Amino acid sequence: MFGSLLKTSVTAAARCHCKLKQQLIVKSQLLAVHRGVGGAMVFDANWFSSSRKERKLPRARQKAVNAENVDEEDTFDSLPPIMGRQGAVTAASEEQPDADTFGTLSSEWNEKISPAFNFAADDRDEQDKHEEKVADTFRPGKLSFQRKIEDLVFNKKDLRAALEVLDVEMREELVQPEHIHYRILIHACAEAGHVKKAFKLHKERRDRGFRPSPAIYTDLFFACTNHHDRGYGLLKATRLLNSIRESHFNPNRVLYNSMVQAFGRCGDLTTALNLVDEMSKFKFPLTNESYSFLLQGCLSDKTSGFRHAIIIWRNMRRKGFVPNAFNYNLIFRVAKECGIGDPKLLQDLLLESVRKDDRNYLEARITGNLSHQQKDETNLLSQGGSDSNVPALKWWEMDIKQMEMMEESGVSPKPSLLEPHPSLMQVLELKLNDTAKDRMMLLGDVKQIIDCMKSDGVDPDIRTFSILLTAMNTSEAEAAILSAMEEAKLQPDTAFYNQIIKSRFYRGDLAAGINSLVEMNEHGVTPDILTFGCIALCCNTRKEGLDLLRSIHEFGARPNREIMSSLITGAMRKLHLANVILYLEIMENEGITADKRLIAKMENFNSTYRKLIWDKDHGRKVPYLVNQESKDNYTNWRKFEKKYKTWLEGVSFDDVEDPTLQYRTTRDIQRAEKGLR
Numbered sequence: 310m311f312g313s314l315l316k317t318s319v320t321a322a323a324r325c326h327c328k329l330k331q332q333l334i335v336k337s338q339l340l341a342v343h344r345g346v347g348g349a350m351v352f353d354a355n356w357f358s359s360s361r362k363e364r365k366l367p368r369a370r371q372k373a374v375n376a377e378n379v380d381e382e383d384t385f386d387s388l389p390p391i392m393g394r395q396g397a398v399t400a401a402s403e404e405q406p407d408a409d410t411f412g413t414l415s416s417e418w419n420e421k422i423s424p425a426f427n428f429a430a431d432d433r434d435e436q437d438k439h440e441e442k443v444a445d446t447f448r449p450g451k452l453s454f455q456r457k458i459e460d461l462v463f464n465k466k467d468l469r470a471a472l473e474v475l476d477v478e479m480r481e482e483l484v485q486p487e488h489i490h491y492r493i494l495i496h497a498c499a500e501a502g503h504v505k506k507a508f509k510l511h512k513e514r515r516d517r518g519f520r521p522s523p524a525i526y527t528d529l530f531f532a533c534t535n536h537h538d539r540g541y542g543l544l545k546a547t548r549l550l551n552s553i554r555e556s557h558f559n560p561n562r563v564l565y566n567s568m569v570q571a572f573g574r575c576g577d578l579t580t581a582l583n584l585v586d587e588m589s590k591f592k593f594p595l596t597n598e599s600y601s602f603l604l605q606g607c608l609s610d611k612t613s614g615f616r617h618a619i620i621i622w623r624n625m626r627r628k629g630f631v632p633n634a635f636n637y638n639l640i641f642r643v644a645k646e647c648g649i650g651d652p653k654l655l656q657d658l659l660l661e662s663v664r665k666d667d668r669n670y671l672e673a674r675i676t677g678n679l680s681h682q683q684k685d686e687t688n689l690l691s692q693g694g695s696d697s698n699v700p701a702l703k704w705w706e707m708d709i710k711q712m713e714m715m716e717e718s719g720v721s722p723k724p725s726l727l728e729p730h731p732s733l734m735q736v737l738e739l740k741l742n743d744t745a746k747d748r749m750m751l752l753g754d755v756k757q758i759i760d761c762m763k764s765d766g767v768d769p770d771i772r773t774f775s776i777l778l779t780a781m782n783t784s785e786a787e788a789a790i791l792s793a794m795e796e797a798k799l800q801p802d803t804a805f806y807n808q809i810i811k812s813r814f815y816r817g818d819l820a821a822g823i824n825s826l827v828e829m830n831e832h833g834v835t836p837d838i839l840t841f842g843c844i845a846l847c848c849n850t851r852k853e854g855l856d857l858l859r860s861i862h863e864f865g866a867r868p869n870r871e872i873m874s875s876l877i878t879g880a881m882r883k884l885h886l887a888n889v890i891l892y893l894e895i896m897e898n899e900g901i902t903a904d905k906r907l908i909a910k911m912e913n914f915n916s917t918y919r920k921l922i923w924d925k926d927h928g929r930k931v932p933y934l935v936n937q938e939s940k941d942n943y944t945n946w947r948k949f950e951k952k953y954k955t956w957l958e959g960v961s962f963d964d965v966e967d968p969t970l971q972y973r974t975t976r977d978i979q980r981a982e983k984g985l986r
Contacts, residue, residue: 442483451487454479458490462497469972471497472506476976488519492528499528502535503969504545506977523564526553530564530571537968539609543575550580562593566602573606578617581606597633600625604639613650615748616658618643619726623661626729634767638776640727644748645780649741658751662726725753727761749780755789771799775808782812803829803837810843822847826860838866845875851888854879858895868899874907881914884921884934886945889914893956902961915953918946 442448449457454474461471475494479486491514498507507529514525529549536542550568553560560568565588573581581603588595603621607614618640625632632640649655724731741747752758755777762769774790781790787809794801801809806829813822823844829836841861848854854876861868873896880888896903918935925931925939938945973981 439483448482449478449484451484451490454482454484455487455489455493458493462493468497468501468503469974472972473974475510476974480976486517488514488522491519492522492524495525495532496528498972499532499535501969501972502532502537503972504532504536504542505969506972507532508545508549521556521558523561526558526560527564527567530567533571534567534574539575542571543577546571546575547577547580562588565593566596566599569599570602570605573602574609576606576609578603578606578610578614595628595630597625597630597636600630601635601639604636604643607643607647608639610647612648613654614643614647616650616654618647619658619751620661622727631765632767634762634770634773637727637762637767637769638773640752641749641773641776641780644752645745645776648743649748655740658726662731664730723750723753723757725757725761726751727753727758745780746782749777755781755786755793759793769793769797771802771805774799775805778805778808778812782816784816784818787812801832801834803834803840806834806836807839807843810840811846814843814846819847819849823853836864838869838872841866842869842871842875845872846879848876848879849883851885851891854888854892868895868901870901870904870907873899873901874904874910877907878910881910884918884932886918886934886938886949890945890949890952893952897956897959900961908957911953915950918949922946 458471458474461467461474471494475486475490479490491510495507495510495514498504498510511525511529515521526549530546533542533546533549536545546568565584569581569584569588572578572584585595585599585603588599600621604618607618607621610617622632622636622640625636741750753761758777759769762773771794774794778787778790781787791801806825810822810825813819813825826836826840826844829840838861841857841864844857845854848857857872857876858868861872873892877889877892877896880892921931921935922939922943925935931939
């Protein structure tokens with residue numbers, strides 16, 4: 310038993326040794342046969358195209374070799390057929406050919422190269438350059454360009470250079486952009502208001518097969534919000550919204566807020582309100598940010614934006630939202646810039662500002678459809694009640710008497726629509742002029758507004774006081790605002806004093822506006838070039854204008870276009886030709902350029918003065934300075950016409966162009982020259 314086992318193991322070891330030896334011999338034989346004269350390798354296509362089965366030893370012969378202990382000669386005889394040179398197949402086991410047989414000897418190495426084969430010279434065409442660039446593994450990759458774009462956008466704030474990386478450098482290096490490259494650049498274009506480039510990048514991204522992203526759509530609507538042309542921004546936002554709805558893309562809450570902001574800022578308040586309704590329909594919670602975007606939309610409606618803003622504000626109060634400082638600043642801006650709209654709808658503000666329980670009673674009282682019970686309640690209210698110190702009053706005396714008594718007791722009789730629950734039961738009807746001062750009366754005086762903000766936990770900042778100053782614009786309101794700022798420990802800065810100067814100019818207090826420089830020095834506030842521009846609005850005489858220009862030079866600055874435009878506008882308003890000529894000469898000497906707005910004012914003044922001269926010649930009434938000019942045979946008018954003509958020919962005209970042109974890349978300029986979009 311043990312002998313048979315030993316014999317079996319010895320036989321298996323012999324077979325394994327023989328198999329390894331055979332593989333080594335086959336490899337050496339193949340190398341020897343396929344090596345030509347001089348050591349040159351000769352490869353036969355038929356050898357490599359033959360199947361593995363054809364090159365493998367037959368299974369029967371392999372078993373025979375493994376079973377017997379053969380020598381090297383027997384191993385060579387068992388080799389498979391090998392493809393020789395010239396495609397001839399010879400077997401090692403066959404007999405060698407006769408010595409007189411021609412065509413089997415190996416030729417020299419130089420005879421193996423066909424003389425008819427000509428190597429084409431390297432022409433360095435586009436394909437060669439492309440292959441060479443792709444083969445360069447040390448060129449910058451996607452991550453390198455991403456880091457470069459991030460550095461240019463977030464650190465250096467150079468949007469044009471970042472766009473140049475995508476349009477030029479990545480194309481030259483044959484690096485395909487990824488989603489992150491487009492994401493960063495579209496967001497940067499959105500912040501700059503570059504709508505055209507943002508949508509162009511979005512199209513390139515879509516053509517490369519990237520899936521739609523809520524973040525990309527949010528940035529595109531944000532670009533429409535920040536675009537300088539509201540009409541074009543609204544057009545692109547509308548098309549994008551239609552595209553999203555056609556593709557059945559489901560927006561998230563952030564995207565909805567961005568859409569509300571875009572349509573509100575661009576002037577389509579109806580669409581913005583409809584989008585808010587969609588948010589409620591799809592159970593997206595509204596936030597203070599959503600109401601802020603709606604208030605921004607009210608700013609775009611100059612006719613009836615204030616009425617919409619009050620309704621939105623009352624809706625926010627009913628839903629339990631506490632306004633923040635941004636909401637307060639927006640409602641003050643709306644009161645300053647936007648109108649009430651249709652006076653017939655003014656009473657809706659009262660209905661929106663009371664509780665639901667009191668709304669039916671107030672609506673019936675406004676329309677005159679009181680029931681008997683409601684009339685009894687009104688009579689009881691007019692008598693002051695049983696516990697009231699208010700004497701019995703007639704119905705026509707009630708409001709006036711109560712207001713006088715409330716004023717004596719130190720309580721403001723005028724309710725504020727900003728409060729959570731304003732007391733409007735004594736208000737019979739709203740009648741007011743559509744001015745910023747009267748609209749602010751519905752929001753309360755300075756003390757009421759500050760108290761309302763503090764009750765909501767909001768501390769007014771200097772921007773809040775600046776908006777209140779321009780909205781109320783009275784000397785009493787200015788004094789109250791400055792006193793409230795002292796209580797809040799807020800120090801007026803240069804921008805706030807600039808706003809004070811403009812407010813004094815708009816209410817006609819020009820002397821106080823010019824004296825604002827003295828107040829700034831007393832409070833240690835340094836004026837800037839904008840301060841001198843605001844003071845230029847208050848300069849009414851030549852002496853004041855020249856003193857201002859002298860102060861500017863002493864300050865170490867030069868007058869700019871805005872300052873000179875303000876001085877020229879003031880002189881034209883007074884119809885003072887000599888001052889207009891003087892300021893035109895100063896602009897020419899200082900090398901100050903003109904813009905479209907100044908040219909339009911000059912053309913309007915030229916046509917207006919011509920009409921006044923015609924009226925004077927036909928015996929009509931004209932201003933005093935025109936009468937004086939006619940007595941002087943229109944000498945200054947002739948000087949003005951001559952000077953204005955030469956000034957137009959010599960002054961540099963600075964046209965107001967698209968601010969996004971500064972971000973054009975080299976590729977954009979080349980496409981524009983070819984007439985491509």
